[in-house]
Amino acid sequence: MKIFDNPNIDFVKWRWHAIALSLLIIVAGAVTIMTRGLQLGVDFAGGTIVVVKFDQAVPIDRVRAAVVAAPGGIGNDAVVQEYGDASQHQVLVRVARTGEESSGNLSKLAEAVVAALKQANLGSFTPINTEIVGPVVGEQLKRQGLLATVLSMGGILVYIALRFQVSFAVGAVAATLHDVLVTIAFLAFFKYDLTLNVIAGLLTITGYSVNDTIVIFDRVRENMRSMRRDNLSHIVNVAVNQTLGRTVITAGTAFLSVIALFLFGGEVLHGLAFTMLVGIISGTYSTVFIAAAIAIMWQGRKPLKGQVAAPATSPERKAGRRRAS
Amino acid sequence: MNKNLRWRVITVIAVFLVFFSVGIYPLLAGRFHWPAPAWLLANQLKLGLDLKGGVHLVMRVNRDDALQTSTETTAEQLREALKTAAVGFSAITVTSPTSFRIEGVQADRDAEFRRIAEDQTAANYDRTAGTSGTHDFTMRPNIIKDMREQTMVQALDTIERRANELGVAESNIARHGSAGDQLLVQLPGVTDVARAKEIIRSTARLELKLVEDGPAATREALLQKHNGQVPPDMEIVTGAADLRTSEAGTMFFLVRKVAAVTGSDLRTASVGLDENSRPAVMFSMKPEGARKFGQVTGSNVGRSLAIILDDRVQSYPRIDNRITGDGRIAGGFTQQEAADLALKLRSGALPASMSYLEERVIGPSLGQDSIRAGVTASLVGLALVVVFMLVYYKLSGVNAIVAMVINLIILLGMMAYAGFTMTLPGIAGFILTMGMGVDSNVLIFERIKEELAANRGARSAIKASFERVFLTLLDTHVTSLIAAAFLFQFGTGPIRGFALTLVIGLMTNLFTSIFVSRTLFELALSRRAANAQTISI
Numbered sequence: 001m002k003i004f005d006n007p008n009i010d011f012v013k014w015r016w017h018a019i020a021l022s023l024l025i026i027v028a029g030a031v032t033i034m035t036r037g038l039q040l041g042v043d044f045a046g047g048t049i050v051v052v053k054f055d056q057a058v059p060i061d062r063v064r065a066a067v068v069a070a071p072g073g074i075g076n077d078a079v080v081q082e083y084g085d086a087s088q089h090q091v092l093v094r095v096a097r098t099g100e101e102s103s104g105n106l107s108k109l110a111e112a113v114v115a116a117l118k119q120a121n122l123g124s125f126t127p128i129n130t131e132i133v134g135p136v137v138g139e140q141l142k143r144q145g146l147l148a149t150v151l152s153m154g155g156i157l158v159y160i161a162l163r164f165q166v167s168f169a170v171g172a173v174a175a176t177l178h179d180v181l182v183t184i185a186f187l188a189f190f191k192y193d194l195t196l197n198v199i200a201g202l203l204t205i206t207g208y209s210v211n212d213t214i215v216i217f218d219r220v221r222e223n224m225r226s227m228r229r230d231n232l233s234h235i236v237n238v239a240v241n242q243t244l245g246r247t248v249i250t251a252g253t254a255f256l257s258v259i260a261l262f263l264f265g266g267e268v269l270h271g272l273a274f275t276m277l278v279g280i281i282s283g284t285y286s287t288v289f290i291a292a293a294i295a296i297m298w299q300g301r302k303p304l305k306g307q308v309a310a311p312a313t314s315p316e317r318k319a320g321r322r323r324a325s
Numbered sequence: 326m327n328k329n330l331r332w333r334v335i336t337v338i339a340v341f342l343v344f345f346s347v348g349i350y351p352l353l354a355g356r357f358h359w360p361a362p363a364w365l366l367a368n369q370l371k372l373g374l375d376l377k378g379g380v381h382l383v384m385r386v387n388r389d390d391a392l393q394t395s396t397e398t399t400a401e402q403l404r405e406a407l408k409t410a411a412v413g414f415s416a417i418t419v420t421s422p423t424s425f426r427i428e429g430v431q432a433d434r435d436a437e438f439r440r441i442a443e444d445q446t447a448a449n450y451d452r453t454a455g456t457s458g459t460h461d462f463t464m465r466p467n468i469i470k471d472m473r474e475q476t477m478v479q480a481l482d483t484i485e486r487r488a489n490e491l492g493v494a495e496s497n498i499a500r501h502g503s504a505g506d507q508l509l510v511q512l513p514g515v516t517d518v519a520r521a522k523e524i525i526r527s528t529a530r531l532e533l534k535l536v537e538d539g540p541a542a543t544r545e546a547l548l549q550k551h552n553g554q555v556p557p558d559m560e561i562v563t564g565a566a567d568l569r570t571s572e573a574g575t576m577f578f579l580v581r582k583v584a585a586v587t588g589s590d591l592r593t594a595s596v597g598l599d600e601n602s603r604p605a606v607m608f609s610m611k612p613e614g615a616r617k618f619g620q621v622t623g624s625n626v627g628r629s630l631a632i633i634l635d636d637r638v639q640s641y642p643r644i645d646n647r648i649t650g651d652g653r654i655a656g657g658f659t660q661q662e663a664a665d666l667a668l669k670l671r672s673g674a675l676p677a678s679m680s681y682l683e684e685r686v687i688g689p690s691l692g693q694d695s696i697r698a699g700v701t702a703s704l705v706g707l708a709l710v711v712v713f714m715l716v717y718y719k720l721s722g723v724n725a726i727v728a729m730v731i732n733l734i735i736l737l738g739m740m741a742y743a744g745f746t747m748t749l750p751g752i753a754g755f756i757l758t759m760g761m762g763v764d765s766n767v768l769i770f771e772r773i774k775e776e777l778a779a780n781r782g783a784r785s786a787i788k789a790s791f792e793r794v795f796l797t798l799l800d801t802h803v804t805s806l807i808a809a810a811f812l813f814q815f816g817t818g819p820i821r822g823f824a825l826t827l828v829i830g831l832m833t834n835l836f837t838s839i840f841v842s843r844t845l846f847e848l849a850l851s852r853r854a855a856n857a858q859t860i861s862i
Contacts, residue, residue, distance in 0.1 A: 199750075
């Protein structure tokens with residue numbers, strides 16, 4: 001069985017359209033983030049989250065009214081929303097602030113929320129999850145997460161440059177960056193919080209995207225030996241077509257397992273699953289359209305590393321290469 | 326079957342059995358009460374707090390507290406020594422947590438002063454002499470560094486002891502963050518969060534000090550006899566107006582600055598009853614503490630001894646006679662309060678105060694929901710992939726599934742053996758590993774299809790495919806390994822969990838997709854004619 005029988009699609013031809021489309025999404029994401037803001041979860045922004053589970057269904061408006069009425073002025077910037085499946089009667093209350101770090105009252109706001117809900121007589125409930133992250137830890141997570149990501153990208157860049165071509169390294173890292181940005185744009189469109197679990201999802205798709213890209217570059221490298229006379233665009237196009245079946249199948253199987261995670265994974269995994277869903281689509285797309293396109297652009301008219309190093313001494317071969325490039 | 330192939334098959338089966346018994350069998354044995362040796366059950370895959378429920382705290386140890394205490398003590402010791410030697414001076418003041426200053430040292434006793442100062446402070450402090458008998462003492466940078474480090478170690482030990490006393494199984498207490506002053510405390514399964522937090526955080530610094538004057542209702546009344554000045558070797562501490570009921574209002578005591586006995590002199594503490602049959606904390610001393618205590622109480626019969634906990638007077642019993650071994654702290658406790666105080670005294674005082682920076686409480690039900698949902702989703706996803714592989718690659722699909730299952734089992738086994746803790750980001754790493762595993766097989770199969778299309782015969786097609794794809798897999802896996810290594814090195818808790826899963830998964834993946842998968846292909850081919858042209862793919 002085969003999905004594609006000797007495909008011969010000119011992907012490289014579409015590279016400008018692809019880059020334009022990607023830029024459009026990224027810019028739209030940036031505009032959304034600038035106007036509406038990217039919702040940083042309490043992990044990074046700091047703040048207080050209390051999730052309570054009521055024994056019986058309680059109208060969300062009454063919960064909101066109770067929180068707004070809480071002493072200490074919590075109400076004004078509190079977000080109250082249903083959490084998980086409606087049949088669970090779970091409500092999430094989020095406040096952007098915490099109690100003071102130094103006085104040991106970090107949980108003051110969380111306690112005030114619970115007290116207010118108790119006082120409002122909404123029926124019995126149990127707090128099932130409390131997250132309180134002070135500004136110090138939030139800042140620390142942000143900084144370290146960013147540092148770790150930048151350094152790991154740098155590591156990838158160096159390795160690919162050594163094993164393949166500098167232009168390939170740039171292409172792979174650009175494609176990975178592209179996937180992260182596109183995914184963040186979609187997170188902004190659909191108003192997902194940027195939490196630690198979402199970050200884990202983003203890391204997963206960077207891994208996935210790099211893996212996907214390298215398979216094609218590997219094929220390009222292999223083809224370069226047998227197709228010395230052709231220019232890079234053509235070699236890349238052949239490689240993308242040769243690996244198209246594998247690209248689609250891999251993306252398809254990954255998509256299958258992540259869609260299961262998205263549908264059945266529960267509330268806690270929802271953000272993670274959504275991130276991976278978008279990331280897999282974006283990763284596959286960027287592998288086919290973006291990575292190679294950037295590599296070709298970066299390479300420009302410069303000769304490839306392998307071709308220069310190859311002792312191709314016969315005169316007509318040299319001439320052939322010059323003609324091609 | 327040739328000899329080489331036989332060895333490969335044996336290797337695969339052996340690896341499978343080892344990791345199955347380490348990673349999977351204990352889980353099943355625990356669930357269905359099958360027999361298993363204890364050492365096998367001890368190395369199980371642990372669940373992180375986000376899956377199990379419990380308390381997660383990040384706290385900052387205010388390390389300067391310990392420096393301050395040390396500087397104050399040194400300044401006091403110098404004061405005492407100078408007094409004994411009758412060297413006059415006008416004042417000693419602590420100017421920062423790491424420095425103090427003496428002013429107005431008698432000019433004609435300067436040599437004597439220098440000798441005593443050298444004796445008392447030279448080990449930890451640098452002295453700079455100013456004009457008119459002023460000297461500044463500053464703690465040496467290396468001493469500051471050592472003391473900060475020691476404070477962290479001591480705080481960690483103390484909290485560990487308290488967590489054990491609380492009866493928390495599998496608590497995790499560790500250094501946290503890059504600043505060096507944070508501790509991570511994870512207490513799985515704890516439900517009374519407020520109590521746990523109280524016990525972890527309270528300094529529990531016990532001091533027994535001689536009462537020089539008081540109690541008095543106001544500070545002014547207390548100092549009346551002393552011309553409104555606190556004498557240099559004394560200090561004012563406060564306690565509740567009625568110590569038995571802890572009623573609101575404050576009483577003031579004038580006590581000696583230097584404690585007769587401190588919490589570090591205690592051997593043990595337990596709950597008992599006071600003379601009114603109310604809960605109290607009984608303590609007994611170590612030999613050295615008992616000797617000091619006997620000396621102080623023996624020479625001060627008839628006076629009061631203030632029992633001070635975290636700078637607050639709990640009670641001030643009169644010394645009726647010389648006491649050596651044991652003592653009692655009464656103070657209107659409930660049974661629970663007395664038990665908690667005894668626990669804190671047993672586990673020792675924290676060397677510095679703590680601030681909470683992060684606090685998460687995950688209810689056990691939420692964790693269970695996450696696990697159930699995660700397992701359901703994984704099984705559904707796995708089933709979908711299995712069906713697809715079988716439909717698309719037919720018999721070779723079986724090969725891919727066997728490789729995937731072995732991969733999963735090795736990964737679980739390794740993580741269980743390494744005492745790894747499974748968290749939600751860890752599960753994400755798992756999914757990526759599985760995805761890359763399937764991808765490796767797809768790469769190989771697609772390549773085999775290409776080679777078969779070139780009519781090279783099944784055997785050489787498989788050989789060529791594996792040899793070529795090995796290079797591809799090496800590059801994809803090494804790249805991911807590099808990324809994971811950086812994430813592990815520079816990331817924080819959950820990100821490290823992700824990275825570690827990925828590192829182990831990538832290595833097992835290379836083994837299964839290259840070695841196991843190829844062995845299975847060759848096993849299938851070994852029953853076929855040497856010039857077989859096709860395989861089921």
